[in-house]
Amino acid sequence: KNMVYAFHKGNAQMKALLGGKGANLAEMTSVGLQVPPGFTITTEACKVFFQNGNSLPDELAPQIKSAMRQLEAAKGQFFGDPSNPLLVSVRSGSVTSMPGMMDTILNLGLNDQTVRGLADSTGDERFAFDCYRRLIQMFGNVVLGIESVYFERSIKQLKKSLGVTQDQEITSEGWKQLVTDYKRLTLKETGHDFPQNVDEQLNMAVEAVFKSWHNPRAQFYRNIHRISDDQGTAVNVQCMVFGNKGTDCGTGVVFTRDPSTGENVLYGEYLMNAQGEDVVAGVRTPKNIQELKGEAPELYRELDLICRQLENHYKDMQDIEFTVEHGKLYVLQTRNGKRNALAAVKIAVDLVREGTLNKEEALQRVEVSHLDQLLHRGIDESSIPIVLTTGLPASPGAAVGQVVFDADTASEWEKVGKQVLLARPETTPEDIHGVIASNGVLTGRGGMTSHAAVVARGMGKPCVCGCEDIVFDLGNKFMLIGDQTISEGDWLTLDGASGRIMKGVVPLKEATVTDDLMQMLSWADEIKTMQVYANADNPEDAQIAREFGAQGIGLCRTEHMFFAPERLVVMQELILSDTPEQREAALNRLLPMQQSDFEGIFQNMTGFPVTIRLLDPPLHEFLPNLKELQQQLFTAETEEGKARLAQLIRKVNSLHESNPMLGHRGCRLGIVFPEIYEMQVEAIFHAAAVSTAQGFEVIPEIMIPLVGHANELKVMRELVVSTAEKVLGPAYKNGIRYRVGTMIEVPRAALTAREIAGYADFFSFGSNDLTQMTFGYSRDDAEGKFLGHYLDRKLLADNPFQVLDADGVGQLIGMAVTSGRSVKPALKTGLCGEHGGDKDSIFFCHRIGLNYVSCSPYRIPMARIAAAQAAI
Ligand code: ADP
């Protein structure tokens, strides 16, 4: 079996066998770039090595030998020749790039004899012994496992005894001395002499590189980047070229474009008269690659040319390692360069403009999850923040403000122009006005899909959740983080992208919606076939949604309209009313409030559908917290106040449910209290009529939540249709198109989609509730209690509230789409849960043929790009 490939025998497509480095060395060789000759030992050989209990396969030795003969022929030198020795490097190279994680040995082939030969043939003894001491150090460390600190200590002692500080000041005698010291160190640490037999050196080095696949550093890197453990590594054996042979020699690393801005200029570092690792090792301070222009203009021009050539060849920004030997430039490695989101977008767009990529290829270059970096403010990482604690990164963006511990204070302070951060043990719908008033939110409990997180994401506000080690003392208005006391009014900074809570005011970096991103998004719109809607509950969000390119509203939660303090009072009156007259009075006051919101939304979304969900949460969410009421009763001063509180407490008690999420909510409210839904529908159609009369194109879609049985929808549909006729009368004939549909969020609804479709013009998959009910996981509790353990132990691959569970929940969705469309081919289908902004979930929605996904306004750009990627 062939386990060895010369560089001129391979190509870039052979990554799995040759590793990334080997495949690219082969590719560069075949396009005629200056690459020192060499060969690659395959990842397959590595796997056999592990299967054999860490011993090299028998068939490998002769193959390596013959490959070495070829290198000798190419260079006109011999491996181990005491007069003019061939030297090689032995380099690891995994399939997935793991920069710096594994080990490399340079100058292999030197021993006490050949070092003399190298000195004589080059006429440079100092250089020869510098190479030899490097070999012993790297070999000693990588192959023999001697701690590098011993070698470093040895160099330090030498310099001290010579009275010098820089490596360059060490003479040939000095390096000779160090070689002696290193050899003594090797014998002492391992009980063996440094191997003088060069074939033995080579075999030991190959084995050591294979073994380095399992070193803890590499292991850790693979874990965090989810790289499979059984790929194995390839080994590259390559003729040495020398950057440490004089002042017309050097070595460096260059990116073909700036990886942090994307600007089309060479970016990198180099050192003259240096070898390999010197640039990164920090022995000397490397120079900016731009200085090479002045220092060696010819060389710079050549490097620039190679960069362009490699970029054109790979059609992507490259990260290149090079070495110069006596003015001759060699390329030692190339790979696609890592970059941040800003640079990724700019580079991809530029490459299309330059004619290197087409739009589809450019779109696929963008890592959707990185776009968050662009669309929100971030921490200026050049500052050095004091991190107090880290919670869950629940909603991206960074925020600075003075801490407050309750929503009312937040909103009072905001009104007088203060910058506030709301900190709560957890948030409830009643805290909404506080969230609105704050620059950011932090909570002690709750996960990525807790109330605070969902609301904050919806508003594009930074949020950190689940800071479990914060102890709140709400009564005394302070919190404890470790030994730090943070009181109301103290300044904090939070970063919703990383979950960090930082002390004081940390400088921020603005969001950057660049022209390049706009360009990329418009390409996405040309290509994607699924529409992207927004979840938006008010005219302002609708406006933002349009600016981000929403093609409709997929979820307008009407209950959010009731949480503003002046409206909440009326809502409470409605719930507390004892007589039909009281109830009607309250409804009559709520109607115009809802209507004006709907008008604003319709007008901002003219020409696009607006999906409005009728009241969904259990009524108790609109009433004050029982404990707080009881406390108030205790301290109430007047009899009248006491009586009012007692009544409130009775009502709250009567609405108490032990399982409110499975209780009296959604269409179950509409069925028992039809007048609430009637009022909402009236408000919708009044708003539609008014807006239409003003020349706006209105497309209302009325959505009934929590349907589990077709009869529920049948009754609710009748209610909507008759109310519409009552309100619209002749206007109806004047052409307001509207739809009535349902959320599919109870598993039974998905199972009986065929029957339900009979009464529905559209299905909108409420994937939050559908996930909650399909798994039987309470969304508000699961993350804090057990889901984390499940994820840590990899019992679940992803958090199902973030990434749609394609196998289970997805199966229900797919089934409902198919059976719904079987009776109603034109049935419109979409998804409006948190998953609407997640890439994998969007890919799934595209695959099963949904018409749209709906997500919070700030995630729309990501969703547009993901939808385009799904369509390519
Ligand atoms: P890493 O994966 O850690 O970057 P490499 O195998 O790329 O390890 O080697 C690191 C450095 O060693 C290279 O960037 C180069 O400077 C130097 N090097 C490797 N092979 C050779 C060679 N044949 N000739 C000269 N220098 C080499």
Ligand code: MG
């Ligand atoms: Mg490298």
Ligand code: MG
């Ligand atoms: Mg729901």
